Amino acid sequence: MPMRIGVDAMGGDHAPGAIIRGSLQALTDFDHIELSLVGDENVIQDHLASNGGAPKRCHIVHASEVVDMSETPTDALRRKKNSSIMVLAKMAAEGKVDAVISAGNTGACAAAAQLRMRSLPCISRPGIAVALPSFHGPVTLCDVGANIQARPQHLYEYAVLATEYAKMVLGVESPRVGLVSIGEESLKGTDVIKRTHELLSSDGAIRFVGNVEGRELFQDKCDVAVSDGFVGNILLKFIEGLSEGLFKTISREFQDDDATTKKKFDDALHRVWQRHDFSEYGGAPLLGINGVCMICHGRSEERAIRNAVKAASTFVEHRFNEAITNRLARTANSGQSGTEAPTVANIG
Amino acid sequence: MPMRIGVDAMGGDHAPGAIIRGSLQALTDFDHIELSLVGDENVIQDHLASNGGAPKRCHIVHASEVVDMSETPTDALRRKKNSSIMVLAKMAAEGKVDAVISAGNTGACAAAAQLRMRSLPCISRPGIAVALPSFHGPVTLCDVGANIQARPQHLYEYAVLATEYAKMVLGVESPRVGLVSIGEESLKGTDVIKRTHELLSSDGAIRFVGNVEGRELFQDKCDVAVSDGFVGNILLKFIEGLSEGLFKTISREFQDDDATTKKKFDDALHRVWQRHDFSEYGGAPLLGINGVCMICHGRSEERAIRNAVKAASTFVEHRFNEAITNRLARTANSGQSGTEAPTVANIG
Numbered sequence: 001m002p003m004r005i006g007v008d009a010m011g012g013d014h015a016p017g018a019i020i021r022g023s024l025q026a027l028t029d030f031d032h033i034e035l036s037l038v039g040d041e042n043v044i045q046d047h048l049a050s051n052g053g054a055p056k057r058c059h060i061v062h063a064s065e066v067v068d069m070s071e072t073p074t075d076a077l078r079r080k081k082n083s084s085i086m087v088l089a090k091m092a093a094e095g096k097v098d099a100v101i102s103a104g105n106t107g108a109c110a111a112a113a114q115l116r117m118r119s120l121p122c123i124s125r126p127g128i129a130v131a132l133p134s135f136h137g138p139v140t141l142c143d144v145g146a147n148i149q150a151r152p153q154h155l156y157e158y159a160v161l162a163t164e165y166a167k168m169v170l171g172v173e174s175p176r177v178g179l180v181s182i183g184e185e186s187l188k189g190t191d192v193i194k195r196t197h198e199l200l201s202s203d204g205a206i207r208f209v210g211n212v213e214g215r216e217l218f219q220d221k222c223d224v225a226v227s228d229g230f231v232g233n234i235l236l237k238f239i240e241g242l243s244e245g246l247f248k249t250i251s252r253e254f255q256d257d258d259a260t261t262k263k264k265f266d267d268a269l270h271r272v273w274q275r276h277d278f279s280e281y282g283g284a285p286l287l288g289i290n291g292v293c294m295i296c297h298g299r300s301e302e303r304a305i306r307n308a309v310k311a312a313s314t315f316v317e318h319r320f321n322e323a324i325t326n327r328l329a330r331t332a333n334s335g336q337s338g339t340e341a342p343t344v345a346n347i348g
Numbered sequence: 349m350p351m352r353i354g355v356d357a358m359g360g361d362h363a364p365g366a367i368i369r370g371s372l373q374a375l376t377d378f379d380h381i382e383l384s385l386v387g388d389e390n391v392i393q394d395h396l397a398s399n400g401g402a403p404k405r406c407h408i409v410h411a412s413e414v415v416d417m418s419e420t421p422t423d424a425l426r427r428k429k430n431s432s433i434m435v436l437a438k439m440a441a442e443g444k445v446d447a448v449i450s451a452g453n454t455g456a457c458a459a460a461a462q463l464r465m466r467s468l469p470c471i472s473r474p475g476i477a478v479a480l481p482s483f484h485g486p487v488t489l490c491d492v493g494a495n496i497q498a499r500p501q502h503l504y505e506y507a508v509l510a511t512e513y514a515k516m517v518l519g520v521e522s523p524r525v526g527l528v529s530i531g532e533e534s535l536k537g538t539d540v541i542k543r544t545h546e547l548l549s550s551d552g553a554i555r556f557v558g559n560v561e562g563r564e565l566f567q568d569k570c571d572v573a574v575s576d577g578f579v580g581n582i583l584l585k586f587i588e589g590l591s592e593g594l595f596k597t598i599s600r601e602f603q604d605d606d607a608t609t610k611k612k613f614d615d616a617l618h619r620v621w622q623r624h625d626f627s628e629y630g631g632a633p634l635l636g637i638n639g640v641c642m643i644c645h646g647r648s649e650e651r652a653i654r655n656a657v658k659a660a661s662t663f664v665e666h667r668f669n670e671a672i673t674n675r676l677a678r679t680a681n682s683g684q685s686g687t688e689a690p691t692v693a694n695i696g
Contacts, residue, residue: 072535107536135593145530149538182493182581183455187420190497190578214586218593230538231579233530238562238583242590245483245566246620250598253616265613268601272594 002034002057003313006097007305009039009047010066010084011104013298016040019103020047022305027055029306033313036061036097039084063087067104069298073111085109089116092291099292099312101283103300106233110146110286110295117291120321122328125150126288127158127229128295129165130236133275136220140166140175143229144236146286150228152195155179157328159206161287162224164327168318169285178212178222180231185211196226205330247273282307285315288324292316350382350405351661354445355653357387357395358414358432359452361646364388367451368395370653375403377654381661384409384445387432411435415452417646421459433457437464440639447640447660449631451648454581458494458634458643465639468669470676473502474636475577476643477510478584479518481623484568488514488523491577492584494634498576500543503527505676507554509635510572512675516666517633526560526570528579533559544574553678595621630655633663636672640664 007023009016016039023035034057037044041062048054063084067076076083088100089112102109110128119126127143127150142162147154159177166175179196181189189197189211200208209222214235217225227235247269254265282304283294294312296304355371357364364387371383382405385392389410396402411432415424424431436448437460450457458476467474475491475498490510495502507525514523527544529537537545537559548556560570562583575583595617602613630652631642642660644652 070531070533072533107531135597148530180582182496182578182585183418185418185420188455213589214582214584215589215592217586218589230530231582234528234562234579235582235586236562237530238565238586239590241561241563241566242587243594244563246591246594249483249623250617250620253619261609261612264609265616268613269598271601272598275597 004097006036006100008084008102009037011102018301022302025306026309067108073107076108085112101294103296113293123288125154130284141225144232145229148230155196156199158226172223175223176209177224180227181211282311352445354384354448356432356450357385359450366649370650373654374657386436415456421455424456433460449642451644461641471636475506478632489573492580493577496578503544504547506574520571523571524557525572528575529559630659
């Protein structure tokens with residue numbers, strides 16, 4: 001039986017064009033996948049037509065509304081019950097697809113998923129995990145935007161979820177977990193950080209290395225970094241800005257050189273850039289949700305979507321949620337509630 | 349009358365050696381300055397001796413204790429009344445020096461300053477401002493660690509303080525102020541962010557450009573970025589880590605090239621690196637304190653300290669506090685209280 005993946009055709013800065021082209025590319029590259037493109041039927045039809053028509057294994061599911069990137073999740077969920085994101089989440093909840101993908105409004109996507117798909121029984125709040133391309137291998141940062149006012153229990157759960165993710169999906173043998181804070185000492189940071197530090201220290205199954213400062217994310221101190229969605233999202237976007245800026249500045253240093261030298265420099269920068277390009281990683285999983293939901297960067301182009309489809313299918317194959325459920329059933333600190341109100345993160 | 353600056357000889361990763369050498373360098377370079385080195389008298393004597401003896405305009409003030417980088421400010425202030433930081437703050441409060449400088453425990457330094465020197469009457473909480481070397485000129489980020497659980501009023505005051513700083517000290521004509529958050533829309537972010545957004549929008553004297561995401565700090569969207577000390581400090585250290593990491597990774601791309609090419613690349617990187625080196629900027633002012641307090645990076649070497657002395661003297665010459673007091677006397681939103689308990693930021 002093919003793997004069925006639902007794609008939000010309308011979400012993202014380059015939707016629907018780039019989303020649909022990326023989906024078609026995925027269908028070409030991966031025969032075991034069947035895609036449902038969710039969004040305005042006519043718009044999707046037109047785009048498919050201009051790309052040589054709808055291939056086999058590609059279905060269209062109509063959704064009459066679209067959540068804008070700028071809407072707050074609360075408004076989006078209340079006002080637009082038929083948005084592509086909500087329809088997608090409903091399909092996942094009803095088992096009509098094995099995984100869903102969206103490059104749309106991150107907060108709305110996380111909220112819709114939690115409202116329809118719900119959290120795993122043992123998890124209070126799902127969190128978005130991103131594999132940051134660090135210089136010694138990926139560092140998994142969780143949460144990067146699903147839950148912007150996280151409680152200690154939420155952060156503890158992110159440590160558990162991201163640890164399993166790093167193990168199962170990224171192949172890190174025994175992931176070291178750091179808590180993003182402003183000083184290495186356990187007594188430093190906000191009250192939430194201090195309490196989380198206690199929770200993480202108390203679970204022997206977590207390889208907790210203590211607080212990590214921003215600098216240390218790049219010094220091979222941890223494989224997993226835990227933060228609330230506010231700090232995590234700011235850091236994530238900060239990385240992009242700083243990297244882009246630095247690359248520009250550096251290449252400017254060579255603009256007066258001869259063509260050969262200039263090309264040599266630019267090629268080198270391009271190689272480094274590619275190793276740090278989010279597109280290569282595809283989407284970021286919403287960990288702790290009862291199903292598989294990959295959230296893509298709003299700026300995702302064709303290639304990022306194609307890779308997100310691949311990442312989603314890998315994620316499903318790993319039976320991640322079973323592992324998590326078993327893992328948390330074994331520990332004392334497991335989630336107090338899987339029935340909390342859906343996370344509504346006010347982010348873009 | 350010379351400008352009298354007090355230096356914490358014992359604070360910092362490279363104290364007292366680098367601190368004392370940097371101070372001596374400053375005395376050589378700036379003849380209008382008189383320095384008081386505060387710390388263990390014998391230790392300072394020995395270091396001065398090994399550097400050719402104490403020059404004129406250099407005094408030693410004994411302090412029997414030192415605050416470790418790892419101590420929490422609360423403990424440090426309670427347990428070590430005779431620490432170099434506390435003695436220094438007392439000297440400033442008593443008008444024995446015009447400015448104080450420390451590369452020691454940031455949180456303890458900010459707390460000691462607020463305890464002894466107090467805030468300006470119109471300010472509730474001082475904040476540390478750092479001029480981030482962005483690619484289109486400096487972006488002043490405030491706060492980066494004095495106040496890790498800031499309230500909207502505090503963040504509003506940081507906008508006012510950092511705006512005046514950018515104007516008077518960095519020469520930005522009409523600084524644009526951004527609020528560090530996770531989405532551009534006013535409705536996005538935590539409750540504190542939303543309320544701060546209202547306060548900033550309501551003050552016509554602030555050139556508020558709305559929320560800024562991490563990426564936008566490098567896209568010439570604002571000259572001043574406001575955040576609480578937790579987020580600000582994480583960002584600050586993150587910048588260092590990411591920049592260092594990127595520079596290493598990039599230069600590794602050229603390791604197999606011939607010596608000439610390799611040198612060309614490394615020189616270019618070095619030029620960029622220098623433009624982004626905190627040492628060039630010296631210390632970061634604790635804005636809103638009733639006096640002048642420059643907080644230096646814990647890793648400060650000789651050059652950074654020499655530049656911090658220079659920055660402190662410039663800061664004094666600008667009569668910044670007078671300007672702030674006049675500015676806030678004119679606005680409705682001015683600080684509700686200058687008598688809050690001292691900020692105790694649990695950071696390193």
